[in-house]
Amino acid sequence: MTNQDVVMPDIIATPAAMPGRAPPFACRGAAAAAVSVSSMRVVVSAAATAAAHVPTIRPCASWVVEAMRASSPTRTPAAATADGKKKQQHPSALGGFEQIAAAASGKHVVVFLDYDGTLSPIVSNPDMAFMSDEMRAAVRGVAEHFPAAIVTGRRVDKVQSFVGISELYYAGSHGMDIKGPSCSNEEEDAKILLQPAREFLPVINEAYKALMEKTKSTPGARVENNKFCLSVHFRCVDEKRWIPLAEQVKAVLRDYPQLKLTQGRKVLEIRPSIMWDKGKAVEFLLKSLGFDDRSDVLPVYIGDDRTDEDAFKVLRKRGQGIGIIVSKYPKETDASYSLQDTAEVMEFLVRLVQWKRRR
Numbered sequence: 001m002t003n004q005d006v007v008m009p010d011i012i013a014t015p016a017a018m019p020g021r022a023p024p025f026a027c028r029g030a031a032a033a034a035v036s037v038s039s040m041r042v043v044v045s046a047a048a049t050a051a052a053h054v055p056t057i058r059p060c061a062s063w064v065v066e067a068m069r070a071s072s073p074t075r076t077p078a079a080a081t082a083d084g085k086k087k088q089q090h091p092s093a094l095g096g097f098e099q100i101a102a103a104a105s106g107k108h109v110v111v112f113l114d115y116d117g118t119l120s121p122i123v124s125n126p127d128m129a130f131m132s133d134e135m136r137a138a139v140r141g142v143a144e145h146f147p148a149a150i151v152t153g154r155r156v157d158k159v160q161s162f163v164g165i166s167e168l169y170y171a172g173s174h175g176m177d178i179k180g181p182s183c184s185n186e187e188e189d190a191k192i193l194l195q196p197a198r199e200f201l202p203v204i205n206e207a208y209k210a211l212m213e214k215t216k217s218t219p220g221a222r223v224e225n226n227k228f229c230l231s232v233h234f235r236c237v238d239e240k241r242w243i244p245l246a247e248q249v250k251a252v253l254r255d256y257p258q259l260k261l262t263q264g265r266k267v268l269e270i271r272p273s274i275m276w277d278k279g280k281a282v283e284f285l286l287k288s289l290g291f292d293d294r295s296d297v298l299p300v301y302i303g304d305d306r307t308d309e310d311a312f313k314v315l316r317k318r319g320q321g322i323g324i325i326v327s328k329y330p331k332e333t334d335a336s337y338s339l340q341d342t343a344e345v346m347e348f349l350v351r352l353v354q355w356k357r358r359r
């Protein structure tokens with residue numbers, strides 16, 4: 001069971017992107033890979049294979065709210081966890097760049113990038129989370145020199161439109177919708193490499209409508225349909241309304257035992273109860289690229305969120321690769337290096353490309 005499974009199969013909620021409803025934002029007051037796409041066409045339909053249902057854990061509402069508070073601290077967080085373990089500030093991936101370069105020497109580097117909070121700064125309106133042109137140029141450089149993928153909770157088409165680089169792999173919906181780089185003369189569907197939760201689409205769409213209806217009374221709440229998962233944003237919800245919102249979400253989820261609840265940055269995420277996450281997506285992509293069981297590959301994964309921990313864990317377990325957490329504060333993480341913010345991520349990507357060019 002992952003951290004995410006434990007976090008909060010309880011809550012969630014929200015509101016407002018239906019036709020005729022005013023958007024809740026901005027919030028005021030509240031507080032080139034070696035493998036061709038065609039050779040990788042794998043489309044797995046369902047859960048059936050991978051997928052035992054995850055047991056539901058129902059934390060009490062106050063516990064859930066603590067988790068909601070912790071999901072994107074607005075002040076310096078405590079230096080220790082609840083069980084007294086000290087949180088560590090991991091060494092900077094910029095300060096430790098020479099070490100990383102040494103580890104990459106003679107290896108195939110494969111780059112995995114989270115989107116929100118990693119390539120684009122966190123903003124109130126998820127529809128406005130654009131990356132800068134400078135960041136796009138840095139990511140394009142990465143895609144030209146390494147096999148590279150965007151691994152995100154967002155729906156694939158949305159993140160593709162934000163990033164706009166066709167040479168990348170895209171793993172959307174927390175890895176449940178994986179597409180290969182575009183080829184102009186192929187049909188859109190031919191790019192789909194994996195959709196392990198396909199059979200959940202009808203139930204997810206139903207749950208989406210139910211969440212929209214249930215949470216419309218909560219000002220600032222917003223439900224985002226990420227195709228194979230749903231996000232209930234509470235960044236713009238007054239903290240006093242978090243418990244009722246959580247109860248609303250919980251009430252909806254009672255009707256959908258096939259779905260589970262996880263958590264990101266000021267967002268409750270509802271997804272199919274299958275054992276699939278960003279870590280599995282990383283494993284799948286490495287295998288598809290022909291890098292499984294090889295000692296001459298160095299996956300580098302950069303992400304800022306709790307959901308990225310599944311990928312960090314996979315790298316740690318493989319004893320291969322470098323996890324880099326994007327955070328200004330010490331965090332409990334399975335990453336081995338850190339970068340403070342998106343500006344540092346960009347600097348790291350630029351240095352990685354420069355290093356590759358020199359070789």
Ligand SMILES: O=P(O)(O)OC[C@H]1O[C@H](O[C@H]2O[C@H](CO)[C@@H](O)[C@H](O)[C@H]2O)[C@H](O)[C@@H](O)[C@@H]1O
Pocket residue numbers: 114115116117121122123124125126129151152153154224226231233235264265266267269305307
């Ligand atoms: O895996 P990621 O690429 O990090 O996507 C996770 C969620 O990111 C988005 O929400 C987050 O960013 C928003 C824009 O900055 C912010 O308003 C929100 O509070 C964050 O949670 C996205 O909107 C979600 O659908 C993704 O699941």
